[in-house]
Amino acid sequence: MPRYQPSRIEPKWQAWWDAHDTFATPRLPADRAFYALDMFPYPSGDGLHVGHPEGYTATDIVSRFERMRGTSVMHPMGFDAFGLPAEEHAIRTGTPPRESTDRNIATFTRQLKMLGFSYDWNRVLATTDPEYVRWTQWIFLVLFDTWFDPATQKGRPIAELPIPTDVVAAGAAAVAAYRDQHRLAYQSEAPVNWCPALGTVLANEEVVGGVSERGGHPVVRIPLRQWMLRITAYADRLDRELEDLDWPASIKKLQRDWIGRSTGAEVDFLIAPAGSAGGAFGAWKRARAAAGFPAKPDTDVLRIYTTRPDTLYGVTSLVIAPEHPLVDSLTTAGQRAAIDAYREAAARKSDLDRTDLAREKTGVFTGSHVIHPLTEKPVPVWVADYVLATYGTGAIMTVPAHDDRDFEFARTFGLDVVTVVEPPDRPAAAGELFTGDGVAVNSGPYTGLATRDFIAKVSADLAAGGLGRAAVNYKLRDWLFSRQRFWGEPFPILHELDAAGNPTGAIRAVAESELPVALPELTDFKPGDTPDPPLSRAPAEWLYVERDGVRYRRETNTMPQWAGSCWYYLRFLDPRNAERFVGADVERAWMPVDLYVGGAEHAVLHLLYSRFWHKVLYDRGHLSCPEPFGRLVNQGMILGEMEFTGYRAATGGWVSAEKRGPEDVPAKVPADQVEKQGEHFVLRDAPKIRVESRAYKMSKSRGNVVNPDHVVRDFGADSLRLYEMFMGPLEATKPWSTTGVSGVRGFLDRCWRLVVDERADDIVLAPQVCDDLPTDEQLRELHRTIDKVTRDIPALSFNTAIARMMEFVNFCTPLERRPRAILEPFVTILAPFAPHLAEELWEVLGRPAPVSLAPWPVVEERWLTDDTIEIPVQVQGKLRGRVVVPAGADVEAMQAAAAADPRIAEHLTGRRIAKVVAVPGRLVNFVLVADAGP
RNA sequence: GCCGGAGUGGCGGAAUGGCAGACGCGGCGGACUCAAAAUCCGUUGCCCGUAAGGGCGUGUGGGUUCAAGUCCCACCUCCGGCACCA
Incomplete structure (x- = not known):
């Protein structure tokens, strides 16, 4: 009668754990600390997906295991609850996002509890909680109050920013503006990806293939005032400090490529004054030699960035981006119409449209020339959209012979291909493309130099002449941090208004004591036709405030979803702290995260953003460690x-x-x-x-989505947990299989029958369970299982741990007498994997609950070794037999035993042995002298 | 195009350079049953052979080694990511 019924025992033990607060984590660790973190979910309306429990089960097993070993374990869960879907739902239905979000969180919570994860639910948080928003806004103010000191490579308080004397002289407003330009959080009028359909501006990474990542709507580029975070200041540290992290090499590489550090040189080309004689260049060059290379170029030069200054003698044109500020002044009257048309077309295309369509390069000649700083020859300036305004200086020199993009451009427009680098191993063919390193030819005084030496020398020469300088660039852009949305954190920023109600441009931070700036009540969530955010339609009493006799209008942009997920791992440590975002002692005791498991889709953005915030908070003395996540593991897709x-x-x-x-x-x-x-x-x-x-x-x-609710209904939560861990390696992509779930369920059924009498009317011990002393064989079997499971859990090799437990059960099932002394330790090690079943069996065995906190069994080494072992014997590398030898047998003994085996002897008769390879404990291999034939 | 990852039975997968295929699914046979389900036991890489035994086998082709799924070289296929960053 009492068969294994997950639907009965799972809710029972979940309630028990809840009632006893079994998994409550102490504020500070008692001894050893372990922080196991899941990437918290976005609570979507669809509920939990079978992909979620994969990573969650992995960290849960490790957490339960560590707890049983006496470690203090931090294992929290929460919700990344701001986000577009709730707002889109609000736009469609009029339901306020907070309502639908709360409902979805309730569903997620029910589903997560149903799976028996050992979270400390006292620590649960949602990024939308006003108290959480308060500290997100507080961190924003830290960013706002910080400038990056390149000399120390550290973020420092804005008050410590050195102000140049001429700025001081210009007055308080100038000083304020100067500071604003140097903050890590700053405003910028930048071309942004405006998506009319979503009514919002998107980050570059949210635009895929020229359309929005969400919804696939078209995206256009328009200039707009935006909040930016100066993540580029930390690019170098974000790159370098990846080194020591225990992260998958592939993820580190992904981040490095995203940061995209490159080294090269900036070079200034004097814009040739129309109709002037050569004299102007000479004067400019002398002036530069005296004054040096200016930090910012004047409007009389075009500054380019190149990674290959060694190809300067091969330059056949300069190309600037359509958005380059000098396009207008460089365009001659004759070219005006063509350039204007080209620029307008470019504005309508997104970055990716450009790259997709521009397989064929496009561009227009401006009509102007610049003067080559070394050869002093005129070089034509073109506008082409394959040059990005947002990278480097927005202008490049084309060297068709040594860059494939320039090669294509030159071919399209019939420009010259001038070879200046010869491959190291052969002469260069005229007009060929060669992008590797080699030896300089046709390069004036540099001819004959190797690429590397050339770059060093020409960079030094350019710097000495004030014509250029070595430069480092990053693909990483500053982080566009504002959204024209309702459902996000408001910025704690006020814009000063003049008497007429117009912004003066001055801004001030909301006082810390006034945080959080709560979202106003809104009834209309619809985005507008213009990029004006929904908050600009908030009631006046929210929108306008007066401080110190000055009227202000609140910032109406909101923060992106990334904001909340940037620091949630810190708040978990101290979720109710009203004084600080996290208590300093708590932070020091638990950080960094020991194990962080989540999907690879967050490999770049979330992890990079988190690391950035963490480093700023660290620099400002709010945190004790420079990196948040020690060990990172990506679970594979199901x-x-x-x-x-x-x-x-x-x-x-x-x-x-x-x-x-x-x-x-x-x-x-x-x-x-x-x-x-x-x-x-x-x-x-x-x-x-x-x-x-x-x-x-x-x-x-x-139509192939598997719903965890259904799996739990049909097989039980323990089966779902165990199956997801048994499918294969955690990091692998693997297909779902319903028969696989039922196979794992079969294993749990056998575990149940090992202990419980299935034929009795009540839940009683199976008659085979006894108090006998276990046999040596049984102890060997048990301890080998404990050993394997103990080693596999920290390695996250759950599939092999489960396989070993299956072997143990297969071993025990036929036993007519099953000693408790082997069953009880087995139930203990089963507990992290199938916690509900383990609790129930533990209770049936008469042990005091909970097994979840029972001590992890100790492996007795002596049961791991045998007195005798069976070793394979090979002849010529082919397996020909096996012999049993004492475990400690030496090479001679093994060889003798092998040769004595009749089957082996048969293979050896009439042959001469060239040598014998005998590896103690492994095998014997007889190598014969080559057969001379019959 | 570039960068990752992976190719092992019918399927998911296991294997510090040392017995390939642990464990699970599926299949086959048996026990129990009037019968079925459930359960338990056995068997299951392919080929030849009644058997003993033998041969072949980890995407393909080479190589290193007494010994290669594992190491090296070249290639093929699939999956994922990036994509004019100068």
Whole structure:
């Protein structure tokens, strides 16, 4: 009667843990501390997905394991609850985002509790909680109050920013403006990705393929006042300090590529005054030699950035971005119409449209020339949209012979290809493209230099002449931090108004004591036709405030969703602290995070942004460590069930997959109508017809989404947990399999029957369970299992740990007498994986709950070794037999035992042994003298 | 195009350079049952052979080694990411 019933025991133990606060974490660790963190979810309306419990189960197992080993474990959960979907839902239905968000959080909470995760629910938080928003805004004010000191490579208080004397002389307003220009949080009038359909501006990384990542709406570039975070100031540290982190090498590389550090040189080209004689250049050059290279170029020069200053003698034109500030002044009357048309077309294209369409390079000649600083020859200036305004100086020199983009550009417009670098191993062919390092040719005094030496020398010479300087650039851009949205954190910033109600340009921070700046009540969430944020339609009593006799208008932009997720791992440590964003002692005791598990989709942005904020807070003395996440692991994606797809022709018959045309329609084929033939799957009834076999990403449209609620209903939470861990390596992409879940459920059923009498009417011990002393064999089996599981959990190798536990159960099942002394330790090590079942079995065994806090069993080493071992014996590398030898047998003994085996002896008769390889404890291999033939 | 990752039975997968295929699913056979389900036991890489045994096997082709799924070189396929950053 009492079969294993997850639906009965799982809620029972969840309630028990809740009532006893079993997983409450102390404020400070008692001894060893372990911080296991999940990437908290966005509480979407769809509820939990089977992908969520994968990482969550992994950290839960490690957390439970560490707890049982006496470690103080921090294992919290919360919700990344600001975000577009709630706002879009509000726009569609009129429901305030807070309502739908709270509802979704309730669903997520129910589902997470249903899976038996050992979170300390006392620490739960949502980024939308006013108290959380308060500290997010406070951190923004820290960024606002910080400038980056390049000399010390550290963020420092803005009050410590040295003010140049001429700025001081210009008055208080000038000083304030100077400070504003140097803050880590600053405003900028920048070309941004405006998405009319979403009514918002998007970050570069939210624009994919020229359309919005969310929804796929078109995006155009317009200039707009924005809040930016100066993450580029930290680019170098964000790059360098990756080094010591225990992160997957691939993720580190992804971040490094995203930061995209490159070294090269900036070079100024004098814009040739129209109709002037050569004298102007000489004067300019002398002036530069005397004054040096200016920090900012005057309008009479074009400054370019190149990583290959060694190719300066191969320059055939300069190209500037359509948004470059000097386009207007460089355009001659004759070219005006063409340039204007080109610029307008470029403005309508997003960055990615440009790259996609511009396989064929486009561009327009400005009509102007600049003077080459070394050769003193005139160089034409073009405008082309393959040059990005936002990288480097927005202007480049083209060297068609040694850069593939410039090569293509030159080919399109018939520009010269001047070879100035020869490959190291062969002469250069005229007009060929060579982008590698080599030896300079045709380069005046530098001819003959190797690329590396050339770069060093020319950089020094340019710097000495005030014509250029070595420079470092990053692909990383400053972080566009404002959104024209309602459902986000308001900025704690006030804009000063003049008597007429117009902004003066002066801004001030909201006082710390006035935080949080709460969102106003709004009834209309619709974005407008203009980039004016919804908050600009807030009631006047929210929008306008007076401080010290001055009227201000609140900032109406809101922060992006990343803001809340940048620091949640800190708030978990001290979620109710009203005095500080996190208590200093608490932070010191728990940070950094020991294990952070989440999806690889956050490999770049979330992790980079978090690291940036963390470093600023560290620099400002608010944190004790420079990096937030010590060990990072990305769980793999879970795909839908394997599908077989056949193709049907319009005529109705099947078409073999490799011969299908675009008009043939795919059709799902049930697995039992398919068989494998060689490399491919074919239809069982028509083996000529190949079908495709593949697992697809889960998606609503494909209809292959697995709902955790259903899995729990049909198999139980422990089965879901165990299955997701048994599927394969945590980091691998793997397909879902319902029969796989039922297989794991079968294992839990066998665990149950090992302890419980299934035929009794009540839940009582199985009659086989006894108090016998375990046999040596049983102890060996037990301790080997404990050993394997103990080693596999920290390695996150859960699939092999589970396999070993299955072997243990298979070993015990046939036992007529099952000693408690082996069952109880087994239930203990099962507990992190299948906690509900383990608690129930523990109770049936008569032990005091909870097993979740029972001490982890100790491996007794002596049970891990055998007296004798069976070793393979090879002849010529081929397995020919096995012999049993004492465990400590030396090489001679092994060899003798092997040679004595009749089967081996047979293979050795009549042959001469060249040598014998015997590896103690492993194998014996007889190598024979090559057979001379019969 | 560039950068990652992965290719092992019918399927998911396991294997410090040392017995390839642990464990699970599926299949086959048996026990129990009037029967079925459930459960338990056995078996299951492919080929030849009644058997004993033998041969072949980790995407392909080479190489190193007494010994290669594992190391090296070249290539093929699939998955993921990036994509004019000068």
